[in-house]
Amino acid sequence: MKKVELLAPAKDIAKAKIAVLYGADAVYVGGKSFSLRSRASNFDLDDLKEITHFAHTHGSKLYVTVNIVFHDEDLVGIKEYIKELDSFGVDAIIVSSIGLVQIAKTIAPNMECHISTQMSSLNSDAVAVLEGFGADRIVLGRELSMEEVKNVTMKSMLPVEVFIHGGMCSNYSGRCTLSNRMTLRDANRGGCAQSCRWKYRLYQGTNLLSSDDKLFSMSSKDLRASAYIEDMIRCGVASLKIEGRMKSEYYIAQVVKTYRKLIDEIYASTVPLSAERLAYYDNELSKAENRPADDGFLSGDCDNTKHLYGINGSGVTHDYVAIVRRYDANRSLALVEVKNKFSVNEELEVFGPCLDNTQFVNRLMFNEEWKSIEVANKPTELLYLRVPFAVNKDDMIRKVHTEE
Amino acid sequence: MEIVACLSNKANLPRLKDYVGGVIFGSLFSLRFHYSLKDCREIVDYCHQNDLKAYIAVDALISENDKTMMYSYFEFVRSLDVDGIYFSDLGVINIARGYGIADRLIYEADTLMTNSLDAAFFIRMGIDVVAARELEIVELTNLLKKNSGHMDMQIFGHFRMSSSKRKFLTNYQKEIDKDFDVSAKDLRIVEESRYYELPIIEDEFGTRIYTDYIFCAYEELAKLRPYIRRGIVDDTFVNQDLFFDFLADLKKLDENNARYLRNSLLNKYSSAPLSEGYLYQKTVDKK
Numbered sequence: 001m002k003k004v005e006l007l008a009p010a011k012d013i014a015k016a017k018i019a020v021l022y023g024a025d026a027v028y029v030g031g032k033s034f035s036l037r038s039r040a041s042n043f044d045l046d047d048l049k050e051i052t053h054f055a056h057t058h059g060s061k062l063y064v065t066v067n068i069v070f071h072d073e074d075l076v077g078i079k080e081y082i083k084e085l086d087s088f089g090v091d092a093i094i095v096s097s098i099g100l101v102q103i104a105k106t107i108a109p110n111m112e113c114h115i116s117t118q119m120s121s122l123n124s125d126a127v128a129v130l131e132g133f134g135a136d137r138i139v140l141g142r143e144l145s146m147e148e149v150k151n152v153t154m155k156s157m158l159p160v161e162v163f164i165h166g167g168m169c170s171n172y173s174g175r176c177t178l179s180n181r182m183t184l185r186d187a188n189r190g191g192c193a194q195s196c197r198w199k200y201r202l203y204q205g206t207n208l209l210s211s212d213d214k215l216f217s218m219s220s221k222d223l224r225a226s227a228y229i230e231d232m233i234r235c236g237v238a239s240l241k242i243e244g245r246m247k248s249e250y251y252i253a254q255v256v257k258t259y260r261k262l263i264d265e266i267y268a269s270t271v272p273l274s275a276e277r278l279a280y281y282d283n284e285l286s287k288a289e290n291r292p293a294d295d296g297f298l299s300g301d302c303d304n305t306k307h308l309y310g311i312n313g314s315g316v317t318h319d320y321v322a323i324v325r326r327y328d329a330n331r332s333l334a335l336v337e338v339k340n341k342f343s344v345n346e347e348l349e350v351f352g353p354c355l356d357n358t359q360f361v362n363r364l365m366f367n368e369e370w371k372s373i374e375v376a377n378k379p380t381e382l383l384y385l386r387v388p389f390a391v392n393k394d395d396m397i398r399k400v401h402t403e404e
Numbered sequence: 405m406e407i408v409a410c411l412s413n414k415a416n417l418p419r420l421k422d423y424v425g426g427v428i429f430g431s432l433f434s435l436r437f438h439y440s441l442k443d444c445r446e447i448v449d450y451c452h453q454n455d456l457k458a459y460i461a462v463d464a465l466i467s468e469n470d471k472t473m474m475y476s477y478f479e480f481v482r483s484l485d486v487d488g489i490y491f492s493d494l495g496v497i498n499i500a501r502g503y504g505i506a507d508r509l510i511y512e513a514d515t516l517m518t519n520s521l522d523a524a525f526f527i528r529m530g531i532d533v534v535a536a537r538e539l540e541i542v543e544l545t546n547l548l549k550k551n552s553g554h555m556d557m558q559i560f561g562h563f564r565m566s567s568s569k570r571k572f573l574t575n576y577q578k579e580i581d582k583d584f585d586v587s588a589k590d591l592r593i594v595e596e597s598r599y600y601e602l603p604i605i606e607d608e609f610g611t612r613i614y615t616d617y618i619f620c621a622y623e624e625l626a627k628l629r630p631y632i633r634r635g636i637v638d639d640t641f642v643n644q645d646l647f648f649d650f651l652a653d654l655k656k657l658d659e660n661n662a663r664y665l666r667n668s669l670l671n672k673y674s675s676a677p678l679s680e681g682y683l684y685q686k687t688v689d690k691k
Contacts, residue, residue, distance in 0.1 A: 069536075070519045071543055099521025119516070123468045125495030133525075141465070143569040148468035171566040172465060175514045177687075178566050180538055181602075181615060182595065186687040188515055188538075196566075200593040202576065203601070204584065209591075211580045216593055218572050218611075297569070304575035 004232070005239040006263060007063070007161065008256045012042040015249045016051045016062075021353045021394055022253045023260030026061035027051070028094060030245060034074065034081060035065045035190060049088045061091040065245075067116040069174060069188035070097050079107055086111045096174055096188075098133050105134045112136035114161065118174030118188070122148075124155035131158045137238065142168055146228050146298045150235040159238030164225035165255055165285070166243025168296055170196045170218040170307075196220075197308070219308040224293035226281050229259070230266050230273055250320035250339070253396055254288035257351065287319065287398070321348065324395040325382065334387045341377040342399060350387065352395030359400055360388055405629040407654060408459060410436055410561070410638040414443060417450055423651035426457030428490060428636065432477045433464040435492075435567065435609060436640070441480060448484050457487040463512055464609050465567075466493045478503050490534070497531070510534065510556060510634075514564065518543075520550045527554045532633055537563045541624060541683040548631035559625055560650055561638030562603060562614040563681065569610040589641075603641045617679035618642055620650065622666035624683055626659045646673045 008024035010016035019027045029043050029051065043051065048064060055062040064085055068074060078100070085093065086108035093111060095101055096118035104113050114137040115121060115130050122141045130138055139161040140152060153160045169176065176187055178195035185191030199215035201208060210216050223243070225232075232240060240263070242255055262281045266273060285293075294306050322336035342348065342362065349359045364386040365373050376383055385397075406425040411417065420427060429447050430437035439447065444460070451458035460481060466474050474495075481489065482503045489500065490512045500506040511517065511526050512534040526533050535547060535557040548555050573586035592601040593613070600616040618641075629635065635654075639647040649672065653665045670678060 069516055070521070071539070072519050072546060073543065075519060075521065096516070097519070097522055099519065099523075099525045102525060103521070119494070120465050122493070123466050123471050123495045125471065125498040126466075126493060127495075129494045129497045143465075144467060145469070151468045170570055170572075171568040174516060176566040177515055177538055177563075178613065180682070180687040181565055181600065182598065184685065184687050186538070188518075189688070191688065195595070199596050200602075201596060202573075202604075203592045203594065204588055205590055209582065209584050210576075211582065214580055215596060216572070216576050218568070218570070220570075302570045302575075304579040307570075307572075307575055307579070309576075309579055 002238075003267065004237060004263060005061075006256065006259055007239050007241045008252060009166075009242060009245040009247065010051075010252065011245050011247070013047050013051050013054075015247075015252050017054055018249045018394065019252050019256050020055055020058045020060045022256040023353065024060060024256050026063060026091070026239070027055055028063040028065055028241075028245075030065040031081070034068055034070075034078060045084055045088075048085065048090065052088045052090050056089060062089075063092045063094055063114065064090050065116070066093045066100065067096045067118055068190055069118065070100065071189070074189070079103060082108050082111070092136065094139070098130075101134045114139060116174070117141055117163065120172045120174060122152075124152045127152060127156040127158055127160070131156075137161055139163075139241065141172065142223065143172070143297050145300050146231055149232065149237065149298070153232075153235050153237050160236075161239035161241050162225075162232060162237050163223060163243055164229065164232070164240045164259070165223055165293075166247075167291070168220040168223050168243075170220040199310075214309050217307065217309050220296075220302070221306050221308055222289060222291045222293040223296045224282070224285055224289070225295055225298055226259075226262060226285060227278060227295060228298050229262055233263070233266055248320070249323070250396055250398070251288045251290075254351070255285060257353070258284040258288075319398045319401070320396060321376070321399055322383070322385075322397040324350070324352070324391050324393055324397065326393060327387070327391045329390055332386055332388055333384045334391050336383055336385055336397060338376045338379055338381045338383060340379070341375065343375045344373075347400040348397050349400045350389075350391050350395050350397050352392055354392060355395055358389055362386075405632040405635045406457070407559075407651070408457070408556075408634045408636050409651075410636065410640065411447065412437075412639050414439065414447060417447070417454075419648070420651075421454045421456055423648070423655065424456070424637070426459055426487065426634070427451060428459045428461050430461035430463070432462075433466065433470075433474060433609075434461045435463050435564075435612060436461055436638075438607070444480075444484060448486060452485075458484075459488040459490060459510070460484065460486045461490045461512075462496060463490050463492040465569075466495055467569075471495070474499060475502075478505075481505070488532075506530070512556075514567070518547075520547055523547060523551045523555060527551055532556060534558070534636070537619070538682050538687055540686045544683065545628060545631075548628055552631040553633055555632065556634040556636060557628075557632055558619065559632070559635035559637060560618070560620055560647075561636075562616075562618055562641050564612055564614055565602070566613045567610065568612075571606055572611040573604065573606040614641065615679075615681070617677040617681070618646075619681040620666075620669070620678040621680045621683055622653070622657060622669075623659070623662040624680070625654075626657050626662040629657075643673070643676065646676055649673075 008019035179187040
């Protein structure tokens with residue numbers, strides 16, 4: 001049986017490399033044009049060429065989102081763009097336009113076309129129709145239960161991709177124009193203002209129904225499908241997708257590594273994953289989450305417990321404090337780049353592509369002039385830390401929270 | 405252009421027949437209507453006896469577990485002998501093919517029908533399409549002209565802005581533990597720092613939110629009507645006098661009287677939130 005693909009997002013080259021190094025089988029990125037999450041799309045053509053080569057040399061695939069809902073004016077240059085992507089060896093484009101599938105199949109027949117979740121494919125008949133239209137893979141809508149995911153996957157000839165982690169549209173993706181009306185930012189052309197996460201008063205006629213201390217909101221908790229990975233693998237889902245092209249390198253590293261380990265453990269084991277092991281993975285995922293998470297529609301309905309009231313956007317975690325740039329094993333010194341504030345005598349934890357969570361107490365810290373310092377509080381500053389075990393470039397360091 | 409009215413009330417049929425060429429109705433798997441199967445038959449019979457076209461809306465997105473019921477429902481749809489089927493879920497194409505009625509399909513993709521590539525693709529398959537509502541006048545004109553005679557557009561009414569499987573009103577009711585009718589048709593939400601009153605509806609398919617304004621364009625419509633296959637008028641949330649005045653105007657609308665007719669309507673219903681929608685309000689990929 002072909003092993004399921006772990007598919008990770010990336011905002012820029014550095015994060016795409018982190019995703020590959022931490023265990024993603026494939027990475028999806030957006031170009032400067034033609035892609036949703038326009039704020040996240042920092043890849044020009046040279047970047048796309050470079051990251052495709054990097055992914056391939058590490059045994060991973062590279063997908064490019066070309067998934068805006070095109071207006072005619074947006075189509076200028078699209079053929080040339082697709083030809084360029086094909087010439088770089090990009091493995092697939094992710095699209096939300098059937099017309100674009102036809103163009104891509106004409107000019108780049110070997111490059112796959114994956115149908116974006118923007119098209120809200122929720123049943124096996126839709127998958128069959130899209131197969132007839134030339135699609136190579138379908139990203140399912142996020143409104144299906146696990147039973148439905150299983151049924152669609154087993155009935156479909158095309159490979160099926162399922163979101164397993166990250167932010168959720170509370171409305172059907174691609175069919176929402178709240179942002180257009182509220183801000184004139186086109187939600188389906190990369191400008192979504194996330195108006196669903198705002199707070200609203202609810203009226204019936206002139207009668208105010210909402211409570212001012214807890215206003216109406218459509219904001220959804222994030223998705224965390226760790227409990228369903230085993231079922232998805234067993235029913236033949238082809239790709240497990242992590243959302244988050246706006247997310248940090250720490251988020252990418254932690255979430256990719258955790259799902260990588262979870263998937264590998266499922267394949268290596270002859271018995272179902274235990275509740276204890278699942279709890280371990282959930283705890284690992286929680287270290288990177290900045291919004292409360294749940295299993296969305298996978299367990300059935302999305303009731304009020306799966307919504308956020310009183311929280312507009314995402315919080316920011318400051319647990320991630322540094323990334324390793326170099327390690328001198330002879331002197332047990334790691335050169336690190338500061339990301340967030342930390343101090344001497346704090347307990348820190350390192351994790352990396354080849355290193356599971358390993359803790360140490362930060363006893364000694366120097367700046368590049370070898371002056372001893374007590375507090376690291378300048379982001380991007382390079383410091384030396386005494387780390388009593390071998391670490392590697394791109395390993396990440398975070399604070400350890402001890403229960404009081 | 406054939407004027408097609410969303411049939412919000414079956415009792416309106418005798419009055420509508422003087423103004424429109426067809427009506428859209430629905431039962432199961434419809435986001436707009438919940439007529440009984442018996443009502444559906446009566447609507448089709450009435451339409452065909454009165455030289456009106458009857459279009460059924462099967463415009464909900466269909467989850468895998470609902471497919472069995474959808475197949476059964478299509479047995480019924482086939483038996484109705486409707487003139488067209490508005491659909492939103494691509495799976496409907498497969499189902500309709502199975503029942504030999506794919507030639508009646510009209511793709512209402514909400515936001516997705518924004519370019520001539522996609523429109524042409526479906527039209528080549530023999531499927532008419534409904535233009536997205538978020539197009540500004542130049543791109544709408546070009547799109548309609550390129551696909552003349554095969555594109556529908558909503559020419560009057562509140563636009564649907566979002567559709568969710570989630571039951572936002574029920575969930576909120578539980579969250580604040582307050583008793584109110586989540587199925588009421590006069591609920592509105594207003595963002596805390598804005599003034600737009602957005603109609604919101606919840607039913608078994610989830611929740612939909614509509615624009616605060618009523619789309620109503622006269623001069624533009626007078627120019628575009630030769631290229632529009634069907635012009636859809638929707639009276640949901642709309643004062644009935646206003647709705648029928650607009651329909652009466654449509655009968656006599658041309659490029660010479662368009663401005664006068666519009667100003668007359670605006671004067672008569674000065675408090676109605678009439679708007680030209682996105683025709684002169686380009687939404688862009690602003691960051």
